[in-house]
Amino acid sequence: MGKRTPPPEPAEVHEVMLRDALEERYLAYALSTITGRALPDARDGLKPVHRRILYGMRLLNLNPTAVPKKSAKIVGDVMGSFHPHGDQAIYDAMVRLAQNFSSRYPLVDGQGNFGNIDGDNPAAYRYTEARMTDVARLLLEGIDEDGVEFKPTYDSTAKEPVVLPGGFPNLLANGAQGIAVGMATSIPPHNAAELCDAALHLIDKPDAKSKSLLKWVKGPDFPTGGIVVDSKESIAEAYVTGRGSFRVRAKWEQEEGARGTWVVVITEIPYLVQKSRLVEKIAELLNEKKLPLVGDVRDESAEDVRLVIEPKSRAVDPELLMESLFRLSELESRIPLNLNVLIKGRIPKVVGLAECLREWLDHLRDVLIRRSNYRKEQIEHRLEVLGGFLIAYLNIDKVIKIIRTEDEPKPVLIKTFKLTEVQAEAILNMRLRNLRKLEEMEIRGEDKELRAELKGIKGILASEAEQWTKVGEQVRKVRDMFGSKTPLGKRRTQFADAPEHDLAAIEEAFVEREPVTVVISEKGWVRTLKGHVADLSGLTFKTDDKLDHAFFAETTSKLLAFGTNGKFYSLDVAKLPGGRGHGEPIRMFIDLDQDAAIVSTFINKGGRKFLIASGEGQGFIVNEDDCVGNTRKGKQVLNVEVPNEARAIAVVAGDRVAVIGTNHKMVIFPLDQVPEMARGRGVRLQKYLKAELSDVAVFDAKEGLSWKDSAGRDQSMTTKELSDWNGNRADAGRLAHGLPKSNKFGKAVE
Incomplete structure (x- = not known):
């Protein structure tokens, strides 16, 4: 075997505390999530994925008048060039931009199945097509005129816009939802024309506060309509602080039927509520017998929403029926407002309405200045070229001779006619067929027009007031495009106060x-x-x-x-x-x-009066309605201190009071000697030395006193037979012969 090669020497190792390493890496992840995924930019109201989709569609020339292209083509181009994430995530974002029940002003014009309000999924991207809408065109207008800054794409092979020119108040008009690390955003849609009116007021009065802008911006304007039932004060508080919520209810009407029957028809449901899920929830509540006033629910929707609610009977109050549905179903939902946005594309901040619109207006001004400078450079370049063309026209024969005879005509032309590099290059690049168009009048006419335009642009760049005037004209144009008389601009969400109902009646409506x-x-x-x-x-x-x-x-x-x-x-x-x-x-x-x-x-039962008494013999008359409490802790009515305690209660039904003590002594006196109170210790009913109060009764003198004996049998005495016990309140009384030894009258309150 050959000799094994020793492993390479390790590079220099740095010891880092695990906590510090984790904090550093998690912070980097959090920042990338906040700035690159979850929070919208305050200037164009878009997250990076939406911005890349629109820019990708623009590169494909998918203008509002163009023929739509397959969504697969759009998703593929966006993913390959700008957004290296999952294709489904890109398609889902594009679908949302096309849904007229999700976006108040759709940015994508979708062809095919893009889902519906029932919650059905859209078709796969190979089956659908798309192009931009006029709103998207407004957001992109000026992007070719150096209106915004560009940055390298993820692979540095191309460039993408840092932000779109944003000629439409998209942040508030279409809203946004997102969850980042440690923060979230939730912005409901608003009416574009109202936002533009508020923005115009901000241009006139830059120091205007959010509360003053509510003269124009009444509240959110959801694509699905509905009715906001919050008070003006709570709405104002939400827009001033940038945090709050809106209570939105479905819009309904009572529809009369034959023979006195009627049904409730729901025509608008709250924002982001899936209709099919809503119907299923109401059906579940019906099966669980939690909606005793509702007989049936059915969905008769076509293109418009139409949910029909049948009452249990024609005698049902429709207001109470709907109140029970609002409390138990998503026919009423709370839409949060959390104006957490990226300021200048970098700093996350919760802003109020005024600051939000101010960011948009400042961005429009920055775009105007960049576009004006771009146009100024173009005009100056063209004027320089036209100057060269005029010299060439006046000396056409000499110019042609130089070009034909000189090996390097460019420096000769520059030296002969004192031309600039740009002018000489333009003359040399001119085609022969254009010589006939080089007429002096046309050149001088174009020169004059361009110089007038250049003067206007310089005036704009030199004057902040002129800049704001131009921005105002741009905002007015958008307002007119989406005014209240246009189908898309007409306000859909209405405002109303929530009707007040008897709480007891509402709670009763929830129980069969x-x-x-x-x-x-x-x-x-x-x-x-x-x-x-x-x-x-x-x-x-x-x-x-x-x-x-x-x-x-x-x-x-x-x-x-x-x-x-x-x-x-x-x-x-x-x-x-x-x-x-x-x-x-x-x-x-x-x-x-x-x-x-x-x-x-x-x-x-309500409306009755009770005589209540303590062991010490004190008591008073109290109205039954004053005894009802709304909490588990109860309602203090008779004030007692240990060892004293409440001992007896009797319904006031007569004009005489009988009080019996543990000493078997009883006293009877007129009822009018006992005061009526809502709370307190009361007055002395019977006097005791070593005994306590045992029971009380109220009876009619004409009918006499009745009670139950120890065997449960009814016993009674006439007024004449009771004469020995007649006295006044606070008397000690006499021994009660013939009454039960338990010292109880045995008459329970029913």
């Missing part, structure tokens, strides 16, 4: 109305049984527990629970456990203090 029986055990376990069940003898309970009370209700009902801590708690019957098993403790549904218990649970 069915009869149930609420069962509560002595230890506070609750459950519901389907239907109104009168015979509860077959129910089983946990060990050492039994039935306390039960009452009929509906799934849309609300319960009120009165606790010993003086708080009232609200519970939805629809959220209570079903009849199987023993139910669950009421504490699972409310935040009841550990040392507190439930005094009474009943249906919230």
